[in-house]
Structure formats: C-alpha cells, structure tokens
Amino acid sequence: MDRREFLQLSSMAALSLYASRLQALQTGSSAVRTGPAQKVAILGAGISGLAAGLELVKAGHNVTILEAQLRPGGRVYTLRAPFSDGLYAEVGAGRIPITHTLTLDYVKRFKLELDPFFPQSGADVFLWRGQRQVVPHGQDPDLTHLNVNLTAEEGMVGFGGLTKKYLQSLQEKVRALPADAWPLPSLAEMGEISLGDYLRQQGASVDAILYLSQGFDTDSLLDFVHDSVSHAVPMMWKIRGGNDLLPHAMADALRDNIRYGAVVARIAQTPTNVEVTFANAGSHHTLVADHVICALPFTVLRGIEVHPQWSVNKAFAIENVYLSPVTRAYAQTKSRFWEADGRNGFATVDQPMEIWSPTYNQPGKRGIVMSYTYEDLAREYSAMSELAQVQRSLDLFEQIHPGMRQNFEGAATWSWLNHPFSKGAFMVTKPGQFRTVVPYLATPEGRIHFAGEHTSPWPGWIQGALHSGLRTAREIAAPS
Numbered sequence: 123m124d125r126r127e128f129l130q131l132s133s134m135a136a137l138s139l140y141a142s143r144l145q146a147l148q149t150g151s152s153a154v155r156t157g158p159a160q161k162v163a164i165l166g167a168g169i170s171g172l173a174a175g176l177e178l179v180k181a182g183h184n185v186t187i188l189e190a191q192l193r194p195g196g197r198v199y200t201l202r203a204p205f206s207d208g209l210y211a212e213v214g215a216g217r218i219p220i221t222h223t224l225t226l227d228y229v230k231r232f233k234l235e236l237d238p239f240f241p242q243s244g245a246d247v248f249l250w251r252g253q254r255q256v257v258p259h260g261q262d263p264d265l266t267h268l269n270v271n272l273t274a275e276e277g278m279v280g281f282g283g284l285t286k287k288y289l290q291s292l293q294e295k296v297r298a299l300p301a302d303a304w305p306l307p308s309l310a311e312m313g314e315i316s317l318g319d320y321l322r323q324q325g326a327s328v329d330a331i332l333y334l335s336q337g338f339d340t341d342s343l344l345d346f347v348h349d350s351v352s353h354a355v356p357m358m359w360k361i362r363g364g365n366d367l368l369p370h371a372m373a374d375a376l377r378d379n380i381r382y383g384a385v386v387a388r389i390a391q392t393p394t395n396v397e398v399t400f401a402n403a404g405s406h407h408t409l410v411a412d413h414v415i416c417a418l419p420f421t422v423l424r425g426i427e428v429h430p431q432w433s434v435n436k437a438f439a440i441e442n443v444y445l446s447p448v449t450r451a452y453a454q455t456k457s458r459f460w461e462a463d464g465r466n467g468f469a470t471v472d473q474p475m476e477i478w479s480p481t482y483n484q485p486g487k488r489g490i491v492m493s494y495t496y497e498d499l500a501r502e503y504s505a506m507s508e509l510a511q512v513q514r515s516l517d518l519f520e521q522i523h524p525g526m527r528q529n530f531e532g533a534a535t536w537s538w539l540n541h542p543f544s545k546g547a548f549m550v551t552k553p554g555q556f557r558t559v560v561p562y563l564a565t566p567e568g569r570i571h572f573a574g575e576h577t578s579p580w581p582g583w584i585q586g587a588l589h590s591g592l593r594t595a596r597e598i599a600a601p602s
C-alpha cells in the first residue's frame with residue numbers, strides 16, 4: 123500500500139492514536155534491578171538478545187552473550203560483498219514503519235540516520251502475465267491494457283483499491299486495540315481461518331488473492347491483517363549505510379560481553395542454575411548462569427539438547443512454530459539504466475515476490491535490482507543451485523527492465539530457509555495456532571526466558587525483537 127492509498131483509507135488522527143498507544147506500551151522499558159546481580163547467559167546476538175543484554179548490563183548484571191556467527195544482528199544483515207563501489211542491499215529486515223517508535227528510538231539512540239525506503243518519485247513497473255506497464259509511483263496500472271482476471275467489482279476499484287475493499291475494515295479493528303492486547307483475543311475467530319479462505323468467501327478472484335496475499339494465502343487472517351497494519355503507513359524508513367548498523371552499534375556497546383563463534387548445543391537446568399554447553403573453535407565449553415535468555419529462533423532451538431525436557435505446551439510450540447521461507451536474488455548492473463526513462467527500479471509482478479532497487483539513493487552509477495521471494499516460491503528457489511536462481515531471476519528482471527542482461531555484472535543469492543542459524547525468515551501464524559502455539563511462545567520455563575520476534579506483539583519486525591528483549595530483561599531484573 124502506498125501513501126496515496128493509505129491516506130484514503132485511514133485518517134492521520136487514527137494513526138496518531140495508534141502510535142501513542144504503542145508509545146505507552148514502551149514506556150518504563152528499562153530493567154531496574156531489585157535484587158542482587160545475576161549471572162545471565164543470553165543465547166544469540168540478534169536484535170532481541172542485544173536489547174536484553176544492554177538493559178541487563180545497565181542494571182548491573184553479569185551478562186555473557188553466546189553468538190554462533192562472527193557477526194551480531196542475526197536476521198538484520200546488510201550484504202556489502204560481492205558488490206562494487208560500496209553498494210549494499212538488505213538480506214533481512216528492509217523497512218522500518220513510521221509507527222514503529224521503539225525501533226526508531228533505538229535508531230536515534232545510536233545516532234543513525236534514516237532514508238526513505240521507497241523512492242518518493244519515479245515510475246514503478248507492473249508486470250502481469252507477461253504484459254508490462256510503466257506506472258507513475260503510487261498510481262494504478264491501466265487494467266484495460268492488462269491481461270488480469272479480476273471480478274467486475276474488483277476491476278472498478280483496481281489493484282490499488284483491493285486492500286480497501288477486502289481488508290480495511292479488519293485493519294481498523296486491529297488498530298482499535300492496544301498493541302499489548304496481543305494476541306488480540308477479541309479477534310480470536312480471525313485466527314481460525316486462512317487469509318485465502320476468507321478472501322474466497324468474500325468472492326475475491328484468483329488474481330486479487332495473488333496480489334493481496336503475495337503467497338501468504340495459508341497464513342491466518344488475524345496474523346496477516348495484524349502484520350498488514352505495520353505496512354499500511356505513510357512512510358517506511360531504512361538506515362543510511364545499511365540496517366545492520368543498528369545491531370553493530372548495539373553490539374559495540376556490549377563488546378566485552380559477547381562471545382562470537384559460540385554455537386550453543388545443550389541447555390541443562392537445575393533448581394539453582396542453568397548450564398549452557400557450546401562449541402567454540404573445535405572444543406566444548408560450559409557456562410553456568412543463574413538465568414538464561416534464549417533469543418534463538420525456535421527452528422534452531424529444536425536441534426538443541428535440553429534437560430529436563432520442555433513442558434508439554436512449550437515443546438509443542440517449539441516444534442510447530444512456522445518460520446516462513448524467504449529467498450533473495452541480487453543483480454548488480456553497470457549502470458542504473460532503468461532511470462533513463464524515469465523508472466525507479468521497483469516493480470510489482472504476478473508472483474509471490476517483491477522487486478526492489480535498494481541502490482536508488484546510493485552514490486555512484488552502478489545499481490542493484492533484487493527480488494524478495496515468499497513462501498512456496500521461496501521454498502522452490504531454496505532448493506535450486508545458485509546458477510539456476512540467478513538465471514531465473516535474470517529472465518524476470520529482463521522482462522521488468524529490458525536491457526538487464528546487457529548491463530548485468532554479477533549476482534548474489536540468499537535463502538533464510540537454508541541458513542543454519544535461522545532456518546526460516548520470520549514467524550507466520552497459521553489457522554488454529556493462536557490457540558495452540560502463540561500462548562506458549564514467551565512463557566518462561568523455570569530459569570529460562572524466551573526472547574525473539576516470535577515471542578512479541580510484532581512478529582517479523584525489528585520492533586518485536588526489541589520489545590521481547592526488554593521484556594525478558596525485566597523478567598530477570600525485577601521478577602514479579
């Protein structure tokens with residue numbers, strides 16, 4: 123949804139009420155120590171582990187963060203190599219909604235600068251069943267010259283009006299609730315049906331479902347609509363220089379507390395402490411702590427040995443949480459040749475993917491066009507060789523921006539599904555999982571506390587990871 127459509131749909135007054143509710147949720151986030159200093163092991167130096175670490179160190183606790191990789195940030199990762207001329211593109215988190223005030227507070231705290239995520243001008247490309255139109259940014263394609271299968275009613279509102287027609291009233295229901303009411307029990311019935319089934323019940327056409335769902339048609343309606351509220355904002359930001367400057371700045375402040383290359387393999391809890399075993403540089407080490415914050419994706423936690431076994435509900439949640447697969451493919455070009463006729467490099471296509479041009483405001487002549495592929499299509503890409511992914515992406519990019527192959531210099535690809543320390547991109551809640559999985563994600567197990575985007579009111583967002591880190595720090599610093 124772009125700015126024009128958003129302004130049609132939602133008044134600024136409603137937005138500012140929603141933002142002030144979020145702000146209220148974030149106040150008092152500091153973990154104030156009420157007892158003796160605790161020895162805390164944090165598993166994972168992603169955004170959630172780092173946020174927890176900063177709070178606990180500030181409160182005077184003794185913190186060690188064990189991170190498997192040699193960099194902080196986990197799923198906030200900016201790809202700089204193999205690109206030339208200092209170009210960069212995001213592998214994970216790309217955009218920061220203007221309503222995500224907690225994330226924006228951290229950006230400010232670490233003195234980072236922001237740029238608009240989307241170009242504010244230029245034309246997008248719309249490619250549907252092989253037909254291509256260049257459409258001024260924020261406007262709808264001309265449907266009379268496109269081979270689309272929309273119903274007559276959908277045709278009247280166009281692609282840009284589909285969200286309003288099918289989802290706006292539900293978005294308003296979500297916006298009307300305080301963010302800390304997550305997982306929104308008053309809207310529980312929306313958690314029992316899939317987005318696709320709901321849209322079909324409303325009479326939506328196949329193309330309308332493809333356009334709206336971007337492959338997430340088996341997501342629960344509640345999860346999809348709740349997430350779409352974060353997208354339905356008048357401005358999205360990105361951090362100048364790359365979004366991973368945020369976790370790097372956070373990690374810099376925790377330099378003495380982080381142990382990189384430490385792969386956690388076993389967690390054993392007794393009534394008085396927790397023993398964490400990790401592999402580092404070819405040997406095994408044990409860290410004994412009063413408390414553990416597990417800030418790992420549950421897809422990874424599944425493979426970690428644990429004693430005693432998790433409670434039944436927690437074990438079910440860990441086994442069944444669904445992290446959506448995502449792939450990305452990047453093509454570096456000799457020049458941003460698409461700009462010659464006013465195109466900004468971004469595109470909408472009839473596949474579950476987004477097309478971005480992250481270099482639109484980066485210095486130099488060279489550029490990057492990239493795909494952001496979701497769900498079944500991402501699973502398919504994840505199973506392909508890099509060469510096959512690049513060839514298929516270039517075929518598509520050539521249709522979007524003719525001349526791509528001639529200007530192409532080199533490529534990179536990424537699969538979050540195949541990444542051993544993520545095994546998926548972000549949590550998506552399937553129908554029924556608001557009852558069986560979500561209530562048990564954040565609950566502590568004895569001395570083990572759980573942070574991570576999946577345990578928060580903003581699954582799939584930096585804001586959720588930050589919020590969960592602050593929550594777990596409070597659980598330890600000032601137990602209720």
Ligand SMILES: Cc1cc2nc3c(=O)[nH]c(=O)nc-3n(C[C@H](O)[C@H](O)[C@H](O)COP(=O)(O)OP(=O)(O)OC[C@H]3O[C@@H](n4cnc5c(N)ncnc54)[C@H](O)[C@@H]3O)c2cc1C
Pocket residue numbers: 165166167168169170171188189190191194195196197198213214215216217218384385386387417418419422448538542543544546547548573574575576581582583584585586587
């Ligand atoms: C493709 C994609 C797009 C996204 N888009 C956006 C967006 O536009 N805006 C936004 O705000 N958010 C976005 N997000 C979400 C955001 O990136 C995440 O919510 C957030 O980064 C998750 O942080 P985390 O701390 O929960 O987990 P992670 O970042 O996954 O951190 C977990 C850490 O644990 C480490 N680890 C794993 N296993 C072990 C082990 N055995 N031992 C030790 N350490 C281990 C990992 O290396 C990692 O550093 C996106 C994410 C992805 C993947």
